[in-house]
Amino acid sequence: MIAALNRLVEFVEEHLAEEIDVAGLAGELGTTEYHVRRMFSSLAGMPLSEYIRRRRMTVAAAEVLGGGELLGIAVRFGYGSTEAFGRAFRAVHGAGPGDVRRDGGPLRTQPQLRFRLTVEGTTTMDTRIAERPAFLLVGHAARVPLIHHGPNPHIQAHIAALPPEEHQRLKALGDTEPAGLLQVSADVDPDYAEGSELTYLHGVAVTSDAAVPEDLDVIEVPDGAWAVFRSSGAYPDELQATWAATAADWFPSNPWRLRSGPSMVAVLERAEDFSTATTELWLPVERA
Incomplete structure (x- = not known):
């Protein structure tokens, strides 16, 4: 996978x-666009x-400083007008092409990435592969923004709005x-x-032929393999x-890749205040 990401950067x-x-390119490298994008984002800390x-x-800035015609530079980089190019340029550098040409900056350079696999300090992971027939995920769904670090207040509010008996x-x-209440x-x-x-x-997982109450949302999950990662702590x-x-550790060193589908977290045990928990993270995978 590391070699594939470096080829992608090239x-x-x-x-x-x-x-x-x-x-x-992903097809030529023997993987999928979905897996490449997810691995790139996770390791680089930014979307592809x-x-x-x-x-x-970054490259366009050098041409802007070189004094070429702005419309020609815009077209070379795939923009149909200097206005569209200027918006993209300002979003990265914090200043428009004309300002940078006049003042010499500011410029925010993005270096070319290089991915490396290191072996020291790797995480020992409690993992198993589970082959599952098709099943349903049923419960209460909401559209929420993705938050990488810390609790997601939108998810917390969604769950808190459900009565205890639900x-x-x-x-x-x-x-x-996966058994028990799930975070999908x-x-x-x-x-x-x-x-x-x-x-x-x-919600929860039920067999594909289960009777589902009409007031619940349903996600159909096809049969396939899952990598299940167990963790305990804060x-x-x-x-x-x-x-x-x-x-960072598991996918680069194992013959599996992510496939499209929901990810699931099963909470096996937890403290009363939810400050600590034992969980299982279920990710849909296929042989690489």
């Missing part, structure tokens, strides 16, 4: 002024689309793995961009650290 450099065919934009504007009703409905994230942006919207479902810090370690 490909971006070679085609900065063109439309980047990530799906085509944002990295491409920053690199384009949690018990959901628990009674669950009849298959679906329709996630492949770039995993912070602030992008996803569907969050507070909540949600330990769970979020496990998320990060899947990209």
